[in-house]
Amino acid sequence: MPTFPAQPSPANKSIALCVLFPVFFLAILVSHFTLLRLPYFWDEGGYYVPAALDFFRTGTLIPQSTVTNAHPPLPTIVMAGWWKIFGFHILATRVLVCLFAAAALLAVFRLTRTLLGEKAAWVATLLTAIYPVWFAQSTLAHADIFAAAFTLWAIALYLEPSEDRPQLKVAALFSLAALSKETAIVTPLALAIYELSLALRASRNRAVPKIPATKHLKSFAALSAPVLPLLTWYGYHRFKTGFIFGNPEFLRYNATANLSAYRIFLCLYHRIVHLTLHMNMFVAVACAIAAILMPAIAPRARLSHPVVTAISVILAANLLEFSILGGALLTRYLLPMYPLVILICVAIWQSHMARLQWFWLAGLTAVAFLAGIWINPPYAFAPEDNLTYRDMIVVHQQAIDFLQAHYPEATVLTAWPAAAEISRPDLGYTTHPYKFVAIENFSLIQIQRAASDPSGYDTALLFATKWAPPQNALSLSRHNSANDAKYFDFHLDLLPNEAAAILHGEVVWKTSRGGEWAAILHFPRIVDARLNPPR
Template identity: 65%
Template sequence: MLYPLFFVAVYLSHFRLLRLPYFWDEGGYYIPAAWDFFRTGTLIPQSTVTNAHPPLPSILLAAWWHLSGYVVSGTRTLVAMVAAAALLGVFKLTRTLTTSAVAAVTVVLTAIYPVWFAQSTLAHADIFAAALTLWGLAFYFNHDSADTGSSLVLNPIYSALMFSLAALSKETSIVTPIALALWEIALLLQNRRAPQSRRLHLSWMAALLAPILPLAAWYAFHYHRTGFVFGNPEFLRYNATANLDAYRIALCLWHRLLHLFAHMNMFVPVVCMIAAMFLPIAATNKRLPISRPALKAIGVVLLANWIAFSILGGALLTRYLLPMYPLILLVGVNTWRRRLSERWLLLAALSAIAFLAGIWINPPYAFAPEDNLTYRDFVVLHQQAVRFIDLTYPQATVLTAWPATSELNRPELGYTNHPVKTAPILNFSLEQIEKAAADPGSYDVALVFSTKWAPPANRVDLSRQHESVDTKYFDFHRDLSPSEIATILHGEVVWQAHRKGEWAAVLHFPRIVEASFHPLENPDPLYSYL
């Protein structure tokens, strides 16, 4: 009964975003992979580089496109349905451990948390994996409060199914069930003398380790078809082997800690929770709603994901931690409810205001545009720039960087209705622009844009002091301005626009072409007469 309400709320709150063309990794991998499966039925992408991501999102997207047609709004509607299912999982999980009031507040705060809000219509694998992971956790924690014989049998089965589907959506989702399996092993050793507890822990261990099997089967299939287990060698290097540096891991642990407990105003509910813990328990709330074993299990899940995503993944994207944010909010809201009696709703309102502000107001440090509605500014600017090129220079070869190369080359991404030739470079740093200047004949128009969001030079920038380290380990760079690029490449800025720190510009390069006359060896008589 709640699902239609959740879906309508997600759909209406994202209504202005439903027709936006695909953004960044959507157009770089997930949509092309699903597009290939939709057209050819192949699980191995053909029109983009395969990186061994599991195929469930592609299968679901392609199946939905057969119903909705291949339109961007159809894709975003499906993702909104998945986000609503994830919020329903949050409600079930929270109500199982606490009360309906705490569950309702946790769902609202999750839905409006800027990272979650932005991802609720973006076709990344992370929202699919988050929904299934949260349902897996809901069934796992259900055995704390349901002691009937049927639930003892069915909950492990349901949980294993949800975690298996999560792993087939995003391979890194396997971290959560493995962490819980290790926790069950610790509980088994602690309660090894109790036969009933031993059987329960063994059944959960089997259920939580079961998702390894379908994921291993996918990798075996991928290896059989491509010769690579974990994707192409460059993908493996960038996301795994190149990250095994002690100093980098230490930096990532710090960044991920901030991502979990401070990023996009998450510090507001976290600080409120810490402050509330110093208050005595309210007289009306002597009972502890969340059991200590459940709190410890939540801590194990958060710890495992914090460590795992500080080692795995070349980019420190917060969407990788998507299913962790509801767990943090669950614990925080429950702490307010227990310590402050009726006044806890004031802290909920304060957190809601902070989250709503974070959806539109950028923080004073560099971050990924997909963490709030900055990604919309990015997409709108690229729409306008590509439309200008289509109308003004329809036959041009465009110098640009990814993801604009895909936006121009692939009409199915929603930016243009015909492929546009491109001359790709990595970014718009001085080094790359100088390389482009060495071969001016390979392009006659340039589409330049902000590839990294950072506070303007005249604003507070908390990340500026770490810029050298971020450049070395996390691919940070400073893009040149359109006027600087035009000066180096000897062109002129013919269009530019800015939106809240994001910018894009189109440059034109008037070329001087040397021409010479070569008379015909055997001219036509009529030509000679004329």
């Protein structure tokens, strides 16, 4: 491994991490108190919770009640084990996710304290905790929070400023990250390539290198090791299902359909925006750029060149990976990268400004992050990037409550994820499963398709499948709408009255909250109710 000089003095490491963990955990529980009993959302209900329930009830790692897509099984195993102890209910799941979020924040604290000192560690950890994307994901049972916790701990140990680093622990943690989310493998592989390049450079160096090539090769081996458990899982999945990377449609949507050069370029642009501008991250980055224009203050703790290089390798590898893979531009795929961006910003503030000045920059960034938790940006984004996801859950819950009260035996026309919400009582929305007819979304084409065969349903549950600024409001993403529709499945949902006119129904209920809306349509059908006497 490269040499990572220790910056803070030992006296700065006065607070034991085992003391901080319950503090972080309780802070997350309290700050997310109103979210802990919300029904499951989006991919929670679409895959992760059903997959864990299958393992919980039948012991199979291959999901039976949802489509298998070859995601590694560690979140499934952890959630099922947790339910065995505390029972299957939503609150138990949310508390488990809070535990992993707290562990991830503890890794951020340790990493920053090691490199920059304790004051910087508190600032970086707090900013990470309240960054809108991180805040929203801290109670959602997606695989990304599990992978983020293991990845950040592995990075913290990898960047330890010592001669004998715990390489087995680094390999184990990166392995657990890859078994939580397959895309997490890119971080150790990128660092392995980096270590290999250092080994080659050290072997060519005629002078005695600071670190011999053999140590870099040992690091290369340790960082490459996480590939083995991931390949083992894929081999098991192939043996059980006949598919290596999930069903063909999943593979097409997330990989093979995304390989055009122009789409990759567009994704790279979006990913850079996600890391540097999205959800008010631009405030932290702008403050860092302004601080760079000022002379550095010596002898302040700052990131060494090897540390900056290693972090840059990690960020670049993840940017490139998620510009190629993944059908959806979800920001949670980059979840462990946001603390690294914040770490770099804090390092720049601390090294170029007086303490009181950079604390003001941290305070300004904190205000921007807190605002982003509740205030939506002027462009389209995924509801799970801030508390808009709560608005979506609430309007869906209200709509399904209306269905249960007025149309308990209905056959419902709707789209995912509401199709899962009304058909799986385990997700927390309904007390009994509904029959449904699914369409992809509520765009004009899909509604016309549904209108061509009206006999299969008698009720419809419509909702906003994409969040976008209102038509009469400022929108920074409107000029990209053509590319977004072509490459990223962006579309415009019809309003309830427009859909009702095409489907020849009536809007019997609707509500909206924070830009999210839902509506119930009913279709009076003429039914032949004649009784034929027996012969």
